[in-house]
Amino acid sequence: MNGDKHIKDDVNASSPSARRRILDIEKMNDGIAKVKYDAGMSKVLHLEAGSIDRLIGKYTGISDKEKIAELFNFEKRLWKKMKH
Numbered sequence: 263m264n265g266d267k268h269i270k271d272d273v274n275a276s277s278p279s280a281r282r283r284i285l286d287i288e289k290m291n292d293g294i295a296k297v298k299y300d301a302g303m304s305k306v307l308h309l310e311a312g313s314i315d316r317l318i319g320k321y322t323g324i325s326d327k328e329k330i331a332e333l334f335n336f337e338k339r340l341w342k343k344m345k346h
Contacts (some may be wrong), residue, residue: 263282263287285297285299295323307340311338314333317333317340318334318340320332329344331343331345
């Protein structure tokens, strides 16, 4: 993340080619921090089992705060539950 004080000490993060991987953090008026991360997605997302736990959590819609997607780990697979 941009502003991380450890970037300068990290060989991989401080290299010129890493600049496109360092993400900006935008502070919203409601106190929420917003990070834009563009990603290309295929119909099937192949993950290693150890990566699933890094993605679990609740995600709120930008335009509709009532729309919440919850990602959870079930039998070493990533599942999504939508709440409207």
